[in-house]
Amino acid sequence: MAQTKDFLLEIGCEEMPSAPLINASKQLPKLVEKALDAAGLSHGGIRVISSPRRLAAIVSDVATETEAVHEVMRGPKTQIAFDAEGNPTKAAQGFARKFGVDASELERRVDTDGNEYVFAEKNVPSAPAVPILSELGHDVIASIEWPNYRSQRWGSEHETFVRPIRWICALLGGEVVPVEYADVRSGNTTRGHRVLAPGEHVVAEPSAYEKVLEDAYVLSSERREQVIREGIAKIEAERPGSHVDTPKRTFDEVVNLCEWPTVLVGTFDEEFLKVPQEIICESMLSNQRYFPIFDGAGKLTREFVIVSNADPKVSETVVSGNERVVRPRLDDAKFFYEEDLKVSLDTFRERLANVKFQQKLGNVLQKSERIESLALAITHEARIGAKLAAASARAAHLCKADLVSSAVVEFTNQQGVMGGYYALAAGEGEDVAEGIRDHYRPRFAGDELPEGTCGCVVAVADKLDTIAGMFAIGEPPTGSKDPYALRRAAIGVVTILRDRLHVGYEPLVAAALESLADQGIEFDAGKVAEDVNAFILGRMQQMAREDGISADTVSAVSAGSVTAPDDFFALAHALEGARANDPETFENLAVAYARAAHLADASLGTELDESLMGDAEKALSQAVRASRASISEALEAKRLDDVIGQLASLREPIDAFFADVMVMDEDVALRENRLRLLNNLVEVFSGIANVGELARKK
Numbered sequence: 001m002a003q004t005k006d007f008l009l010e011i012g013c014e015e016m017p018s019a020p021l022i023n024a025s026k027q028l029p030k031l032v033e034k035a036l037d038a039a040g041l042s043h044g045g046i047r048v049i050s051s052p053r054r055l056a057a058i059v060s061d062v063a064t065e066t067e068a069v070h071e072v073m074r075g076p077k078t079q080i081a082f083d084a085e086g087n088p089t090k091a092a093q094g095f096a097r098k099f100g101v102d103a104s105e106l107e108r109r110v111d112t113d114g115n116e117y118v119f120a121e122k123n124v125p126s127a128p129a130v131p132i133l134s135e136l137g138h139d140v141i142a143s144i145e146w147p148n149y150r151s152q153r154w155g156s157e158h159e160t161f162v163r164p165i166r167w168i169c170a171l172l173g174g175e176v177v178p179v180e181y182a183d184v185r186s187g188n189t190t191r192g193h194r195v196l197a198p199g200e201h202v203v204a205e206p207s208a209y210e211k212v213l214e215d216a217y218v219l220s221s222e223r224r225e226q227v228i229r230e231g232i233a234k235i236e237a238e239r240p241g242s243h244v245d246t247p248k249r250t251f252d253e254v255v256n257l258c259e260w261p262t263v264l265v266g267t268f269d270e271e272f273l274k275v276p277q278e279i280i281c282e283s284m285l286s287n288q289r290y291f292p293i294f295d296g297a298g299k300l301t302r303e304f305v306i307v308s309n310a311d312p313k314v315s316e317t318v319v320s321g322n323e324r325v326v327r328p329r330l331d332d333a334k335f336f337y338e339e340d341l342k343v344s345l346d347t348f349r350e351r352l353a354n355v356k357f358q359q360k361l362g363n364v365l366q367k368s369e370r371i372e373s374l375a376l377a378i379t380h381e382a383r384i385g386a387k388l389a390a391a392s393a394r395a396a397h398l399c400k401a402d403l404v405s406s407a408v409v410e411f412t413n414q415q416g417v418m419g420g421y422y423a424l425a426a427g428e429g430e431d432v433a434e435g436i437r438d439h440y441r442p443r444f445a446g447d448e449l450p451e452g453t454c455g456c457v458v459a460v461a462d463k464l465d466t467i468a469g470m471f472a473i474g475e476p477p478t479g480s481k482d483p484y485a486l487r488r489a490a491i492g493v494v495t496i497l498r499d500r501l502h503v504g505y506e507p508l509v510a511a512a513l514e515s516l517a518d519q520g521i522e523f524d525a526g527k528v529a530e531d532v533n534a535f536i537l538g539r540m541q542q543m544a545r546e547d548g549i550s551a552d553t554v555s556a557v558s559a560g561s562v563t564a565p566d567d568f569f570a571l572a573h574a575l576e577g578a579r580a581n582d583p584e585t586f587e588n589l590a591v592a593y594a595r596a597a598h599l600a601d602a603s604l605g606t607e608l609d610e611s612l613m614g615d616a617e618k619a620l621s622q623a624v625r626a627s628r629a630s631i632s633e634a635l636e637a638k639r640l641d642d643v644i645g646q647l648a649s650l651r652e653p654i655d656a657f658f659a660d661v662m663v664m665d666e667d668v669a670l671r672e673n674r675l676r677l678l679n680n681l682v683e684v685f686s687g688i689a690n691v692g693e694l695a696r697k698k
Contacts (some may be wrong), residue, residue: 002042002063002126005173008206009137010056012167012191018256020149020162025050025221031143032057035136040066049210049220051259053191058206062129062172069124078108078116092118093423115593126591130177136495137170137179137186157182167191169198172693174205184574192216193259195311217260225255228307231263232291235305241296244305257289258309266323267302276421279333287329288322298512336406337418345422348401355403358484360473362519364400367465370515372396374461377511382501384453388431395435399458402436437695442492449496456500460508463489468512471532472523482611489540498565505536506563533563540565549576557689567635573638575689586648593647593682593691595654599663602676608680612673616653616660623653623682629682630689643688650681 009032016024029046036043036059036377039490044060075081081092088096096103106118136547142159151160170177170186179186189200190209196217201211210220219227228251232244246399255261272280277292277300284290284304291305304326308318352365361367376395379389389564402408402419411418420437423429435454439462442449450456467486470476477486509532513525544554549572555571578586606619627646635644663678665671685691 001066002065004042004044004061004063004620006171006206007043007059007177008171008203008209009059009140009177009179010054010167010169010190010209010354011141011161011165012161012169013056013165015052016055016094016163016254016256020146020262021050021052021055021256022252023147024055024144024162027144028055028057028140031140032059032136035140036062039132039136039250041132041504042067049213050256051218051221051224053255053259054216055220056209057140058209062133064129064172065126066129066132069122069128071099071120071122073120074111075099075106075118075120078118081118083105096120110421123278128171130175132170132377133170133177134179134464136183137168137177139169139597141179141181143368152520153182169203169209170201172208178598190216196260210648216265217382219260224258224261227261228263229257231241231261231307231697232305235263235265235293237275238470239293239295239303240303243294243298245281245292246284247285250289252290254289254291254307258307260309262308262310262312262318263317264292264306264308264315264319264322265303266306266319266326268304268323268326270302272334273300273302274336274415275330275337276418278414279337279407279411279419280330282413283329283333284326286411288325288326290322306378326348332410333407336410337421340402340405340407340418340422341425342412343405345401345426345428348422349398351404352400354689358469358473360475361469361516361521364403366519368397368400369456370465370469370519371399372459372513373515373518374465374508374512375457378457378460378501378503381507382457382503384457388453391429391431392435392454394428395423395432395439395454396458396461397464398428398432398437399439405672442495444488445491456496460493460496460501461512464505464512465515467493467535468509468528468532469516469521472513472516472521472528474523476531476535483532486535487539490536494536494540494543494565498569500568502564504564506533509533509536522618537563540568544569544572547573549573553579554690556689559686561687562635562689567638567640568638571643571689574644577641577645582620590691593685595658596681598680599675600682601675602679602682604672604676604679606676606680606683607674609669609673612670614661614675616657617674617677620650620653620657620681621677623650624677624684627683631688647685647688647691650684654681 012013025048032046042063047058049056051056075095076080076091083089088106092106093103095118096106097571099122100124101120106120107117109117109119141161147161149161152164153160154164161182164396165182165184167189168179168181168184168186168190169190170179171188176186176188190212191200192198192201193216201212201216203209213219232246236242236244267690280300281292284292293301293303294304295301295599306319306322308315310318349365349368353363354370355364357364359369372393375392376389379392384392398418403415405418405422407418408415416437416439421435423433431452432456434452435458437453438450438455438582439458441447441455441459450459464670466484467489470484470486497505508527511528516523517525541554541558545551547569553572553576557568557575559656562568562571610618613621630646631643634640634646661674662672663674665674
């Protein structure tokens, strides 16, 4: 067993942006592990340490040399490996090539079974680790990828990195591993904080690396995050009830903008609190990477958190400088808001005619008109009262107007939000403002739904118009491309219809396509409606499976006529519950359907002649009629467990029917009347779910 030592590879460079640094930190351990394994060097765990100026991997217990290899492999029989003239055949050549030797090196031996075979023998001596690690270091640096970032070159070299490399520290134990990349040669030194500990710092061995960094005022990303969070927690504790907003994306970036963080508090002028807090916060977060502080009531305060990378001794100067910097940014936000208030939302809406939505679907004004029309259809379908219906229509009319406002042009994430503020300032009602503000929700998985009915109506109208429009022009999402996020939009539609509006999507799809046709867009309405409905059903099936409903239950319910999302999910859960918790009921349900469906003939219809019926047939016919009425009532009342109970209750009359009646009677009239009776029974089931599929897969 070879001796082991820790290995350190540190790439030191000019400050890297946060996103590529995070990406490279994920790549580095995989690249190092793959290279070590390929070289045959045994090793322990790999840990990555990063900061804006460095990317390092520490590998524990790396072997100081590779293991010597002695391998012997038996190949084909001699008579197969060589022809009559003693020349190697393709079988021998293939075997030798697979083993990495020449066919002339194969040996003939008699094995224990008495037959002669060819054997290949390979001896690979052990190799020292340092030359291997030297090459590995260069190749790992060159293999790191920088998606969405252009790599840089420096000096006269052609090799690249996301930022110019200034030093490399490479050690195996206490020995320097010679690594050269773009004319930078490795050594046993790292570099400290630019201000607090400039210059080179010797690293005696990999195990001392983190201590050397910390002494040089450089913390690992984990420690920097801990220090920042502890500083924020202290600020919140000093202000009871307060909350510091730390969005993950901005927080991760701040962690990677410093090496020795100091958490400070700055303030801005009170006049900016009159401006909508969303654009004030976005200006601070996106432009300056400051974290806003909210009071116990959730209102923005004048204070904000600064994370400094400077000497803590000059914190007062840092705070003062940042307060001077933030003012012009907030002045801009205040100016945009005040200028926008001078323009009516209707005027903004007219300007949407100059904003293209999609080449074949027209401009945003046309989309706005389609949303308004579809919103009316949704309020009618959902039986929303006249007041809310009018507010929803007005919100749909104005929902896209703020896209051309100065504030939204500058702060694009606030589309809808600013429109809500402008609506309130213009005297529109709270419902209208809420509908405008929330109609983009849910924006992503886990996002909140619109708060009120107006927001739900306009959100569904907006998303469904986009889905229907892209299908109508023949540009649905593919397996790899979904540029208009139609899958996410469909999930949003299903979620809102299920949890808030409690209506089906099929009539809404028809209304959306009608609006597109009214605009003059040509398409096959029947085919597109079928495709859109199938697409939304597919999202609903996916959601049901993610809810823990088994795939065959989802398929069974999908085959029925229940498509309203809330009913679909409730029925699926009820069926799943019957299978798991009440197997007898489920068995009754499955057997009753399977026996009837096996014989039914849909081509005969469902009209019955009672004069041809015996007692068992009449009993089944009456039971089917009663169940149909009860099922309809239960569906209307959303009592899905009762639906399944009614279906299961048909088991007894079905058993009596099959016990007393010969369905396939020689008398054609009797036979066809009995088949029509079974058609009636199957029709009751099939309107709910394909229970036969569940019986097959139980």
